[in-house]
Amino acid sequence: MFGFDFSKAHEFFGFKVSSVYMYYYLFVFLALLIAFICVRLQHSRIGRAWVAIREDEIAAKAMGINTRNIKLLAFAMGASFGGVAGGMFSAFQGFVSPESFTFWESIVVLSMVVLGGMGHIPGVILGGVLLSAFPEILRSTMGPLQMKLFGSVIVDPEVIRQLLYGLAMILIMLYRPAGLWPSPRPEERTL
Numbered sequence: 638m639f640g641f642d643f644s645k646a647h648e649f650f651g652f653k654v655s656s657v658y659m660y661y662y663l664f665v666f667l668a669l670l671i672a673f674i675c676v677r678l679q680h681s682r683i684g685r686a687w688v689a690i691r692e693d694e695i696a697a698k699a700m701g702i703n704t705r706n707i708k709l710l711a712f713a714m715g716a717s718f719g720g721v722a723g724g725m726f727s728a729f730q731g732f733v734s735p736e737s738f739t740f741w742e743s744i745v746v747l748s749m750v751v752l753g754g755m756g757h758i759p760g761v762i763l764g765g766v767l768l769s770a771f772p773e774i775l776r777s778t779m780g781p782l783q784m785k786l787f788g789s790v791i792v793d794p795e796v797i798r799q800l801l802y803g804l805a806m807i808l809i810m811l812y813r814p815a816g817l818w819p820s821p822r823p824e825e826r827t828l
Contacts, residue, residue: 676758688708749761
């Protein structure tokens with residue numbers, strides 16, 4: 638991909654870079670590129686058409702928006718981003734099977750979007766960072782804490798994580814329905 642052989646270390650500008658770092662930099666570059674494209678789309682005529690269709694499809698059609706083509710474009714853009722992510726995942730893993738994607742991962746992605754703020758790309762990134770770091774913090778603290786208090790691990794940190802995800806979702810929906818970092822424009826906040 639992109640003319641690089643990721644199976645060995647390469648030298649760029651006098652620095653030796655291993656294959657894991659090459660993937661990291663490629664992931665970061667693609668994530669920034671996709672976030673940039675999403676922000677540009679959100680503030681374009683197409684983004685406003687998506688909002689109009691979401692709010693009232695009949696009114697959008699009456700205003701001259703070709704709802705069929707705009708919906709197909711939204712589907713194609715989502716499929717394109719998913720294809721890029723899937724391609725990168727399969728190239729990094731070297732093997733893909735249906736067992737690689739569980740229902741729990743879908744819940745985590747939805748939680749990232751709801752927690753961060755629907756319709757606001759920086760909010761979704763914040764939700765993703767928080768919910769990616771959260772399991773690691775629990776894993777490193779809850780096991781030793783239980784060992785210190787009770788002498789053994791009573792509740793698995795994975796179970797605690799699932800309980801806290803559910804509690805966080807309930808609290809966000811009750812007290813901050815737009816998310817931790819909602820969009821400044823009210824029309825972008827709803828889904």
